[in-house]
Amino acid sequence: GENVEQHPSTLSVQEGDSxxxxxxxxxxxxNYFPWYKQELGxxxxxxxxxxxxxGEKKDQRIAVTLNxxxxxxxxxxxxxxxxxxxxxxxxAMTRGSTLGRLYFGRGTQLTVxx
Amino acid sequence: DGGITQSxxxxxxxxxxxxxxxxxxxxxxxxxxxxRQDPGQGLRLIYYSQIVNDFQKxxxxxxxxxxxxxxxxxxLTVTSAQKNPTAxxxxxxxxxxxxxxxxxxxxxSRLTVL
Numbered sequence: 368g369e370n371v372e373q374h375p376s377t378l379s380v381q382e383g384d385s386x387x388x389x390x391x392x393x394x395x396x397x398n399y400f401p402w403y404k405q406e407l408g409x410x411x412x413x414x415x416x417x418x419x420x421x422g423e424k425k426d427q428r429i430a431v432t433l434n435x436x437x438x439x440x441x442x443x444x445x446x447x448x449x450x451x452x453x454x455x456x457x458x459a460m461t462r463g464s465t466l467g468r469l470y471f472g473r474g475t476q477l478t479v480x481x
Numbered sequence: 482d483g484g485i486t487q488s489x490x491x492x493x494x495x496x497x498x499x500x501x502x503x504x505x506x507x508x509x510x511x512x513x514x515x516x517r518q519d520p521g522q523g524l525r526l527i528y529y530s531q532i533v534n535d536f537q538k539x540x541x542x543x544x545x546x547x548x549x550x551x552x553x554x555x556x557l558t559v560t561s562a563q564k565n566p567t568a569x570x571x572x573x574x575x576x577x578x579x580x581x582x583x584x585x586x587x588x589x590s591r592l593t594v595l
């Protein structure tokens with residue numbers, strides 16, 4: 368099955384700085400890559416996703432980039448704010464998967480210091 | 482409001498006891514999933530169901546059981562055979578198993594074995 372690696376496991380930044388989280392995947396047939404944000408004691412929520420026919424996608428302060436050749440994708444958060452502090456998970460889904468399961472990375476604990 | 486409801490939010494259990502975690506969704510989704518979350522381990526898939534009366538084992542199904550008798554309900558039983566059941570359990574759903582798009586999560590149930 369697919370294997371998703373995520374780095375770093377923890378990340379601390381000053382408010383206003385940028386944060387970057389990187390993920391790699393193993394299955395070249397994967398074609399859907401979502402990012403989830405999990406606040407303390409809550410369930411994860413989708414914040415942005417990208418499909419393999421697109422190299423970059425932006426939504427306000429959040430962007431995701433995808434390099435299919437290298438099999439890696441990254442989450443970029445600009446102008447970080449304390450409310451961005453959370454655990455972030457990347458995931459991958461394989462094209463044609465009838466079961467539709469997502470393979471998740473191990474998560475990154477992001478802390479934004481005021 | 483549509484969403485996924487998990488109960489109870491916190492549960493304590495003595496060793497050797499079975500416990501059932503409830504998951505109900507009113508989103509009319511066909512596919513439902515159970516994940517286990519441990520610190521630093523990400524989200525690991527326990528069981529999933531593509532449709533009513535059908536379910537498959539995920540990566541860590543040993544010691545767990547599920548049923549899918551109704552579209553909106555997917556309860557998870559943690560049996561006494563589960564060696565290390567203390568964890569945070571997340572239920573999720575999406576419209577169709579094979580489709581890309583958002584996976585909707587509940588707020589989780591935290592199980593502690595005393």
